[in-house]
Amino acid sequence: MSVFKRELQLLSLALLLCVSASAPLCDVPVQRWCESEQTAQRCGVLDQCVQVNSSRWRSDERVNVSLYYESLCPGCRQFLTQQLMPTFAMLSDIMTVELVPYGNAQEKQVGQKYQFLCQHGEDECLGNMIETCMLDKMGDAAYAVITCMEASTDVLKAAPTCAGLFSPDTSYADVMSCVNGDEGNQLMHQNAKKTGALQPPHQYVPWITINGKYTEDQQQTAQSSLFILVCSLYQGEKPAACTLGQKQMKTSYC
Numbered sequence: 001m002s003v004f005k006r007e008l009q010l011l012s013l014a015l016l017l018c019v020s021a022s023a024p025l026c027d028v029p030v031q032r033w034c035e036s037e038q039t040a041q042r043c044g045v046l047d048q049c050v051q052v053n054s055s056r057w058r059s060d061e062r063v064n065v066s067l068y069y070e071s072l073c074p075g076c077r078q079f080l081t082q083q084l085m086p087t088f089a090m091l092s093d094i095m096t097v098e099l100v101p102y103g104n105a106q107e108k109q110v111g112q113k114y115q116f117l118c119q120h121g122e123d124e125c126l127g128n129m130i131e132t133c134m135l136d137k138m139g140d141a142a143y144a145v146i147t148c149m150e151a152s153t154d155v156l157k158a159a160p161t162c163a164g165l166f167s168p169d170t171s172y173a174d175v176m177s178c179v180n181g182d183e184g185n186q187l188m189h190q191n192a193k194k195t196g197a198l199q200p201p202h203q204y205v206p207w208i209t210i211n212g213k214y215t216e217d218q219q220q221t222a223q224s225s226l227f228i229l230v231c232s233l234y235q236g237e238k239p240a241a242c243t244l245g246q247k248q249m250k251t252s253y254c
């Protein structure tokens, strides 16, 4: 996540600097502008802080987007890298993202273990498994690592490089021992169960649910403009990012 957080922070910073240019008495660092009403007032960002606060504290209203996908499917890669992650970078205060790598794979139980068969072959099964273990081991950093992989020409080859860039604190050996061991096998079985439990059952990938539900209309809207969809579905007070995009088209902000 770190790379997205940073972009998001830069964006908010740019917005806040714009607004605070007329407030010379603001003498605290930007991270603390919203810590009290007085400080927010002094820094000329009271309205923005109230908005940030209201979206930050109402996590029960976050729009939950789940993506059921497989690592080598071109449509999945496109949605993940061009819609889902850019939207998440801008709207991480009002949405959650869940990635379920499995898609159209099939599983067969053999003794205590499961064998998987993937639409795009063994490489895809390996990609699914690597990403599943990354999601388990890397916390939020996994999103940036997986995006980096899915945006690369060779998803599998890119894995160690992307991991080193975006999750430098995670041992890649730990990820690979998950991939090659029982742990990954069980995690992938969980993905299989979750995918198999979808109602209605998925018919293709990428398969997108929002707040746990799928409709064909919503899927189409999500694939063409997820950002607008998430902003419109969010029931709390809209964050600046939702209105900024529209305002910027009409007027220059400063």
Ligand SMILES: *[C@@H]1O[C@H](CO)[C@@H](O)[C@H](O)[C@H]1NC(C)=O
Pocket (backbone or CB within 6 Å): 034, 035, 036, 037, 040, 046, 049, 050, 053
């Ligand atoms: C934002 O929320 C924090 C924590 O609840 C609170 O202490 C602070 O005063 C709020 N800031 C504004 C500007 O309302």
Ligand SMILES: *[C@@H]1O[C@H](CO)[C@@H](O)[C@H](O)[C@H]1NC(C)=O
Pocket (backbone or CB within 6 Å): 059, 060, 061, 062, 063, 064, 211
């Ligand atoms: C998103 O999921 C969380 C956790 O399950 C839940 O509390 C929240 O209500 C969901 N959001 C919406 C809008 O349904």
